[in-house]
Amino acid sequence: MARKKQYKEQEVLEKAMALFWRNGYESTSVRMLEKEMGINQFSIYASFGSKKGVFLESINTYKKKIHCITDKLEKSQNGVAGIKQYFYNFLEFANENNVNKGCLVTNTVNELGENADPTVMAELVKFASNIKHLFINNLKQDSQKDTDTIERQANYLMTTILGISIASKIFNKKQLEDAIEIAFKNL
Amino acid sequence: MARKKQYKEQEVLEKAMALFWRNGYESTSVRMLEKEMGINQFSIYASFGSKKGVFLESINTYKKKIHCITDKLEKSQNGVAGIKQYFYNFLEFANENNVNKGCLVTNTVNELGENADPTVMAELVKFASNIKHLFINNLKQDSQKDTDTIERQANYLMTTILGISIASKIFNKKQLEDAIEIAFKNL
DNA sequence: CAATAAACTAAGCAGATGCTTAGTAATAAA
DNA sequence: TTTATTACTAAGCATCTGCTTAGTTTATTG
Numbered sequence: 001m002a003r004k005k006q007y008k009e010q011e012v013l014e015k016a017m018a019l020f021w022r023n024g025y026e027s028t029s030v031r032m033l034e035k036e037m038g039i040n041q042f043s044i045y046a047s048f049g050s051k052k053g054v055f056l057e058s059i060n061t062y063k064k065k066i067h068c069i070t071d072k073l074e075k076s077q078n079g080v081a082g083i084k085q086y087f088y089n090f091l092e093f094a095n096e097n098n099v100n101k102g103c104l105v106t107n108t109v110n111e112l113g114e115n116a117d118p119t120v121m122a123e124l125v126k127f128a129s130n131i132k133h134l135f136i137n138n139l140k141q142d143s144q145k146d147t148d149t150i151e152r153q154a155n156y157l158m159t160t161i162l163g164i165s166i167a168s169k170i171f172n173k174k175q176l177e178d179a180i181e182i183a184f185k186n187l
Numbered sequence: 188m189a190r191k192k193q194y195k196e197q198e199v200l201e202k203a204m205a206l207f208w209r210n211g212y213e214s215t216s217v218r219m220l221e222k223e224m225g226i227n228q229f230s231i232y233a234s235f236g237s238k239k240g241v242f243l244e245s246i247n248t249y250k251k252k253i254h255c256i257t258d259k260l261e262k263s264q265n266g267v268a269g270i271k272q273y274f275y276n277f278l279e280f281a282n283e284n285n286v287n288k289g290c291l292v293t294n295t296v297n298e299l300g301e302n303a304d305p306t307v308m309a310e311l312v313k314f315a316s317n318i319k320h321l322f323i324n325n326l327k328q329d330s331q332k333d334t335d336t337i338e339r340q341a342n343y344l345m346t347t348i349l350g351i352s353i354a355s356k357i358f359n360k361k362q363l364e365d366a367i368e369i370a371f372k373n374l
Numbered sequence: 375c376a377a378t379a380a381a382c383t384a385a386g387c388a389g390a391t392g393c394t395t396a397g398t399a400a401t402a403a404a
Numbered sequence: 405t406t407t408a409t410t411a412c413t414a415a416g417c418a419t420c421t422g423c424t425t426a427g428t429t430t431a432t433t434g
Contacts, residue, residue: 375434376433376434377433377434378431378432378433378434379432379433380432381428381429381430381431382427382428382430383426383427383429384425384426384427384428385424385425385426386423386424386425386426387422387424387425389421389422390419390420390421390422391419391421392418392419392420393416394415394416395414395415395417397412397413397414397415398411398412398414399411399412400412401409401411402407402408402410403406403409404405404406404408
């Protein structure tokens with residue numbers, strides 16, 4: 001016995017995520033979210049509680065969206081080659097109209113750093129450690145590597161994908177490809 | 188026939204730079220600058236014109252400060268080994284009380300991205316291209332590399348130092364050392 | 375239909391932001 | 405000592421921030 005919502009939460013979240021992805025957390029205001037999501041502030045707060053709430057749900061939406069490439073990585077059985085393919089897939093994923101937006105998660109880690117809300121931070125760390133485990137699993141597929149080597153190479157790969165993610169926002173395609181090609185020379 | 192300034196601009200700039208370095212540009216307010224620099228807003232605006240003005244001068248102060256390690260790189264005659272040493276020197280440089288602040292320049296590029304003021308951006312790009320040229324010069328010292336290889340390796344190194352710079356804010360020492368050690372196996 | 379419950383609109387809140395300005399204090403030349 | 409010039413203090417400006425709330429509209433149930 002009540003009125004129906006005039007929007008679907010998943011639909012407006014897609015738009016919110018896109019805005020956070022392009023703009024970062026702090027410099028995206030609730031007024032901007034209003035316009036982009038196409039709903040009133042009241043509705044934003046009714047559905048998501050706070051700006052932080054919208055952001056946390058945006059991270060979840062992001063995870064769903066990136067799943068198409070993390071899934072490929074998870075299913076790949078070709079070791080290091082699969083990881084390298086993931087790097088290229090990520091570049092395509094982060095690109096929109098020839099503008100590279102980087103990774104929403106790493107962008108946020110870098111923006112908020114230690115000042116990040118614990119709830120947000122926990123979500124970001126969980127995402128990163130998931131990627132690292134995918135790297136480790138693929139590294140294990142290459143026969144002769146001992147656990148110590150795998151751990152060290154995984155640390156290397158995490159730093160490298162972080163670099164690629166940030167660099168993608170500034171460097172051109174050729175520069176990024178140079179970086180990836182050399183990065184995988186010796187694994 | 189006038190009153191004397193009660194502060195030295197270089198001294199208060201050191202403090203401003205430290206604050207921007209820790210906090211980033213946007214989330215450092217003029218009120219925070221007041222407290223940290225120990226002078227009134229009037230004095231800030233009289234000396235530097237705007238918050239952006241303080242920041243531009245902070246970048247210059249940063250460049251002077253980092254010169255001690257870029258200088259070592261410039262003077263080094265041992266090719267790739269000199270660059271690797273620069274990576275380690277940078278980690279030490281970015282560390283304060285076991286907190287890694289990353290690089291003020293790359294932090295800012297990543298924070299402001301395309302939205303950055305053109306004057307600020309030009310300053311940041313100039314810094315980055317200077318580092319790249321230092322890398323190229325050192326790569327040239329290794330006899331047999333052709334120009335194409337050097338260009339590609341320089342792109343790789345720029346992405347890698349970017350990754351290290353950002354990663355230093357999150358990862359622990361061991362992880363960073365793993366990353367550097369493996370990164371230089373590829374050269 | 376009338377009653378009720380939820381979703382909407384738009385105005386408004388307190389606090390923070392970058393920046394300015396009116397008034398006062400200190401200095402050095404005349 | 406007077407006067408001109410600069411530096412200081414602190415209050416205040418308009419605008420933006422995240423968030424709330426009073427009042428209205430829409431739908432469902434009895």
